Amino acid sequence: MKNFLILTISIFFFSCQQKENKNPVVTASDSIPVTEHKEDETQKEEENKQTGDTIFMNFRNKKGLFIAEGVLDSIHSKVFVKFKNEESGELKGTIVPTPGKGNIRFNQIIFPDNSSDGPFGMDIKIPLTQKGNHVLVIGHSLMADSPYWGKFEVQLENTKK
Template sequence: METSINNPIKKIESSPAMIPSGNGIIRLNIVNGKGDVMIQKKKNQTIHIEFESKGYKNITAQLFSTDSLANIRFSQITLPNKGMDGPFGQNLSYSISSDGIYKLSIHENMMAGNLWGGIMEVKVSLSK
């Protein structure tokens, strides 16, 4: 497992943002190892991005926002066996050993800034 703390905050193109279900879950459709979604996050809301690994062995993910002060990070990864790891930064790189449903949790860093709400983009790539 590797983590990266680089800050990928950048300008995102305007496209409609998804509003997560009441429990904050978004099921990400991975096509050819890639998935991308714009999300409207409320302050103090945890967003859960779920996807299936289907034979892939590595996950990389990035968070983007037009707000340079966006206090968001990947707070946790939940593995198919219900194990967990984290916290991470706005970039995540993780080696996986089994197929199944993975969940990336996104939340503010409670030690590093204020509560944040706004539009963010989440990009997930899976590789073999």
């Protein structure tokens, strides 16, 4: 009985170790030319998306603007918009809440040297003299009633001097 049990267990483990052949054998009758439909990468629109509480602004649209949609909720009461500035210039930004109005604003901008400025309103216009990664903090104004929860769109334009 003991030998039978050992034999059964060893067969079980041996059968689990066999690899499945994922490439089927193709015969001459199966070789019909098939055109594969590949997604054209140039048609795929690149988007700036919110991941957790951060929006990475990596892609510009045809007009040269960074545009992204974000969400403020009870879990993410602040959204961090990160972008890279290559040349000195002026940053113009706008927040557009989905319902039209809302208690939402640019709370702060954090420069590459970790200095900061703010608060601002729903629009921001500030000179960028430092090169590197900048962070915009978006949230509701603590000085006003009823915090904003919902979707919004943020638009950034970096114009060169």
